[in-house]
Structures are given as structure tokens and as C-alpha cells.
Amino acid sequence: MKAEILKMLRQSDGYLSGQQLCDHFQVSRTAVWKAINQLKEEGYEIEAVRNKGYRIVDIPDRITADAIKSCLETKWMAKNLEYYDEIDSTNNRAKALGEAGGADGTLFVAETQTAGKGRRGRCWQSPAGSSISMSILLRPVMNPSDAPMLTLVMAYAATKALREKTELDIGIKWPNDLVVSGKKISGILTEMSAEIDYINHVVIGIGINVNMESFPEDIAKTATSLRIEAGKEFRRFELIAAIMEHFEKAYEAVCEAGSLEPIMEDYNRLLVNCGRRVRVLEPEHEYDALALGIDKTGELQVECEDGSRKSVFAGEVSV
Numbered sequence: 001m002k003a004e005i006l007k008m009l010r011q012s013d014g015y016l017s018g019q020q021l022c023d024h025f026q027v028s029r030t031a032v033w034k035a036i037n038q039l040k041e042e043g044y045e046i047e048a049v050r051n052k053g054y055r056i057v058d059i060p061d062r063i064t065a066d067a068i069k070s071c072l073e074t075k076w077m078a079k080n081l082e083y084y085d086e087i088d089s090t091n092n093r094a095k096a097l098g099e100a101g102g103a104d105g106t107l108f109v110a111e112t113q114t115a116g117k118g119r120r121g122r123c124w125q126s127p128a129g130s131s132i133s134m135s136i137l138l139r140p141v142m143n144p145s146d147a148p149m150l151t152l153v154m155a156y157a158a159t160k161a162l163r164e165k166t167e168l169d170i171g172i173k174w175p176n177d178l179v180v181s182g183k184k185i186s187g188i189l190t191e192m193s194a195e196i197d198y199i200n201h202v203v204i205g206i207g208i209n210v211n212m213e214s215f216p217e218d219i220a221k222t223a224t225s226l227r228i229e230a231g232k233e234f235r236r237f238e239l240i241a242a243i244m245e246h247f248e249k250a251y252e253a254v255c256e257a258g259s260l261e262p263i264m265e266d267y268n269r270l271l272v273n274c275g276r277r278v279r280v281l282e283p284e285h286e287y288d289a290l291a292l293g294i295d296k297t298g299e300l301q302v303e304c305e306d307g308s309r310k311s312v313f314a315g316e317v318s319v
């Protein structure tokens with residue numbers, strides 16, 4: 001009921017009367033009053049005026065399950081939601097629930113992670129109060145070899161949502177880093193449990209630098225936050241809800257098509273590498289090439305210096 005009250009307060013132009021809330025939830029005035037008090041304790045500034053009702057005055061940037069649910073407009077994605085003040089890694093928690101039969105589309109969000117994981121065994125820092133750390137548990141019906149496409153779907157959805165919410169010129173560095181002004185604001189780590197021809201579950205974890213004011217010296221040259229770039233703060237739970245909405249749409253379209261075809265053109269428009277020289281870092285071999293964009297499987301098409309074309313499916317490129 002708290003999340004729903006929050007949603008109604010956010011959507012209402014003026015005051016929402018206690019009676020309206022009682023009628024809507026079919027509960028007593030005391031029950032409504034209790035829920036309002038709980039919201040106040042969580043930091044929401046709610047004005048109560050006799051004969052008028054309740055009005056929300058200030059919404060804090062606190063990630064709670066209620067806050068996310070109060071603005072989430074998805075059909076099924078993230079409807080199941082687990083929130084933690086602190087956890088080792090949301091990816092680990094999502095994988096454990098994946099093994100234990102957890103529902104498709106469950107979202108795991110943490111205020112901070114004590115052992116956040118990055119790609120290639122690196123660590124990921126999730127400072128409390130300023131970052132987003134979340135993982136979605138999925139049970140796609142597709143060939144395990146197609147699962148890497150889902151990482152690109154998340155990169156695409158997050159970029160679309162964050163561009164909309166922040167008006168920043170956010171781009172994708174293939175395959176799945178989000179960058180602004182050449183610096184990283186977000187990274188994605190996808191993990192899968194599968195048999196040769198069957199996916200048990202996929203976990204896509206995303207970390208986003210939202211309201212940090214600065215970064216440690218060792219990463220200050222390569223990392224930035226939405227706040228540093230936009231010069232203002234953002235409410236993290238609103239960003240989470242927006243990402244989930246874009247993700248649900250793109251994920252459904254891609255699963256139905258069986259390829260990235262429905263988002264490929266748009267993804268390529270957001271790809272910062274497109275039309276630029278990149279260095280392809282393959283395990284055994286490095287070379288320079290011109291990036292042309294992804295194909296419908298998500299592989300990066302590049303033109304080598306001798307004019308030949310290649311698909312890059314593993315390894316990383318540097319801009």
C-alpha cells in the first residue's frame with residue numbers, strides 16, 4: 001500500500017484527501033495515517049492539511065523497493081523486487097535465486113556492494129548514496145550462444161533511459177559500456193547458467209555512477225558521473241524505473257525477433273565507436289580497424305586497413 005500511496009501522491013497535482021485514500025484501499029483512516037507516517041520516517045516530506053488532505057513536498061533520493069515501485073510502469077519486468085542496504089554483489093544474489101527457482105524478471109537492487117564485480121575479474125565500486133547497483137534475473141528461451149545479445153539490450157535500454165532522464169549525450173562503447181564525454185558512467189556484467197542447448201538463467205548486472213562528486217585519482221581520468229556531467233543530482237529510483245521500462249520493451253522485441261534487429265539501427269546511432277578507428281584487442285592478436293556498427297547478432301563489424309571486413313565477437317575495442 002505504501003508504494004501505491006507514494007505513486008498517488010506523486011501523480012496528484014494538489015492535495016489527496018484521506019477519504020480518497022481510504023476509499024481507494026478500502027482501509028481505515030488510521031491505516032492510511034500509519035502508512036503516511038512510515039513514508040515520513042523514510043524521509044518523504046508530506047504536508048497534511050486539515051480538510052484538504054496530504055501533499056508531497058519533497059522526495060528524497062533514497063532507493064527503496066517502495067520508491068522504485070511508485071514510479072515503475074512495466075508489465076512484468078522488476079515487479080518482483082529485492083532491495084538490500086548492503087550486499088556482497090547483486091549479481092551473486094540474483095544467481096543464487098536463479099538456482100533456487102526465482103521468478104523471471106526479478107530485480108535485485110543494493111545501496112552498496114561489498115564485493116561488486118566488474119568484467120574480466122575486476123572490482124566494481126558501489127558507493128552508498130550515489131550509485132546504482134542492480135541485477136536482473138531472466139529466463140530467456142533462446143540458444144545459450146545468443147545470450148551475449150542481452151548485454152547489448154541492457155546497454156541500449158540504459159542509454160535510452162538515461163538520455164531521456166538526464167538530457168546528456170550518453171553513448172555506448174561497444175559492447176556495453178555507457179560513456180559521456182569519453183568517460184565511463186556505467187558498466188554491465190552478464191553471467192549465465194546454461195546447458196549446451198538450454199539456458200537455465202541469465203543475470204545482467206549494471207552499475208551506474210549517478211551522484212558522485214569526484215572519483216579516486218586512479219580512475220578520475222576514465223570515469224565520470226551523471227552529476228558531474230549534468231551539474232545536478234538525479235533521483236536514482238526514478239532512473240532505475242526508467243531503465244526497467246526501456247529494458248522490458250527492448251528485451252521483449254529482441255526475444256520475439258530472435259535477434260537484435262528491432263534495436264540494431266538505434267543501437268548503432270548511439271554507438272560512439274561508429275565510423276571511428278578502433279583498436280581491436282583479441283586474445284592472440286591486436287589490430288586497428290574502422291568500426292562500422294553491430295550486426296543483428298551484436299558482433300561489431302569492422303573494416304580492416306586492407307579493406308577487408310571482419311566481425312568482432314570477443315575481446316574489447318579501445319576508442
Ligand code: BTN
Nearest residue numbers: 089116117118119187188205207
Ligand atoms: C564492468 O564494466 O566491468 C562491469 C561492471 C558491472 C557492475 C555491476 S553493479 C551491479 C552488479 N553486481 C556486481 O557485482 N556487478 C554488477
